[in-house]
Each structure stands twice: as structure tokens, then as C-alpha cells.
Amino acid sequence: MRFERFEEVARRAWEDIPPAYREGIDGLVVSREAVPHPELPDIWTLGMCDTESYPSEWVGPDTTRSVVILYWGSFRNLARLDPEFDWEAEIHETVEHEVRHHLEWLAGHDDLGDVDYAMDESFKRNEGRPWDPWFYQHGERVAPGMYAVEDQAFVELEFTPDAFESAREIVFEWRGSRWAFARPETLGDVHFVRVEGLPDAPPLVEVVLVRRVGWWERVKGALRGRATEVLESDVSNPSRRP
Structure with a gap:
């Protein structure tokens, strides 16, 4: 033009x-x-x-x-x-x-400034560059524990290490229904699980498994310069639960 x-x-x-x-x-x-x-x-x-x-x-x-x-x-x-x-x-x-x-x-x-930041970090992630694993929390909070960054949706679930290890599957809510997939082997600090096969889904839906830590543990980790352990995996066709 x-x-x-x-x-x-x-x-x-x-x-x-x-x-x-x-x-x-x-x-x-x-x-x-x-x-x-x-x-x-x-x-x-x-x-x-x-x-x-x-x-x-x-x-x-x-x-x-x-x-x-x-x-x-x-x-x-x-x-x-x-x-x-x-x-x-x-x-x-x-x-x-x-x-x-x-x-x-x-x-x-400046909510749009937050969305712009989230989109920048998402782009860095896709390019294989260093990125902020908490970027999705700067997006629009559309429901408790659910965030949207333009055409991406993130469902955040917190686990203690013991609760994660005892779970056989991960259960989450999507469009008013409960869905489940097999528990990944490792929790990490932040584990992004890309979920394919959900109905009425945007191009990207990820369930974000977050390791729950107390404030003192988080402070100690920051003081020691401990890197956040970020994991990524994929699942297809989760099961609908009653």
C-alpha cells in the first residue's frame, strides 16, 4: 500500500x-x-x-x-x-x-503494556531465546488460574511435590468441563504442557504446572541465584471427566 x-x-x-x-x-x-x-x-x-x-x-x-x-x-x-x-x-x-x-x-x-510484554516474551520463547517463564501471567486474566495472551490460553495449576507425585493424572477445567491427561514424570518449577485436541480451542492451549513453594524458599532461591527449572511437553486428546 x-x-x-x-x-x-x-x-x-x-x-x-x-x-x-x-x-x-x-x-x-x-x-x-x-x-x-x-x-x-x-x-x-x-x-x-x-x-x-x-x-x-x-x-x-x-x-x-x-x-x-x-x-x-x-x-x-x-x-x-x-x-x-x-x-x-x-x-x-x-x-x-x-x-x-x-x-x-x-x-x-497499563494493561496493554503487560500484554505487549507477554507477547514479546512468547516470541522470544518461540525463537529459542531466553524468556520469562511467568510471561503468561502478564496476559488477560479471564478466570481464576486462566490467562489469555492474544490467541494463546494458559491454565495454571499449582502442586506441592508430594501432591504431584501422588497424582496419577492432571485434571483441569476447559469450557465448563473437566479434562485429564497422564501426569508427566517431572514437575520442575514451571512445566508447560501443550494440550491438543480440546474443543473450541485457540491455536495454543497450555496447562502450566507450577511447583508451590513458600515465600522463604523463594527468597532463598533468589539470593542463591538458583535458576528456575522450566520444562515443556505435549499431550494429545485429553479425556473428558464427569
């Missing part, structure tokens, strides 16, 4: 945002620049919400001002990597994403 057409679509996406949600945003800037991710290869920053807060006892549109920026060069580079890249859908999604950043700044939190 040529720059002129890109700018036209971006302006239309901006105008589609209700005015109440654009309050405190001074406008949309469409840049020709391509902005690479500072650490991850072939990842490009598509947009940015540049926010500045002014000293005040109140947080609101008068004291927190933003500018939404879209980078045409980044879109172009990403489109070269993906032949099915949908320019218009990505433009609209990016504009909405950056406006939400502004709204979360006004509310005093």
Missing part, C-alpha cells in the same frame, strides 16, 4: 473512534519511518501512543496529553514478510490499540 493510501485509511480509522475516546489525544501522526523492535528480529513497531503527563493532583485529559503515531515503513516491512498481510485491518487495529493505551494512562494503569 502506497503512503498516500495508507494515510487515507489511517485518517478514516482515526475518525471512526468515538470523540469521547479521543479526548486528551492531540491527533494522529502518520510517519514514513520504519521502527524495528529494539531486541527482536523481524518485529516492527507499527504504532505508538506518545503520552506526556503534566503535574497535577488530577489525572484527566487536561493533564495527560497524547499523540498517536503510525509508522508506514513498519507496516510495509511487515507486509513483505507476510503475503497475507491485511493492511486495512492492521491499520484499524493499531489505531484502536494506541487509543486504548491513552485511555489506560488516564485510568492509571
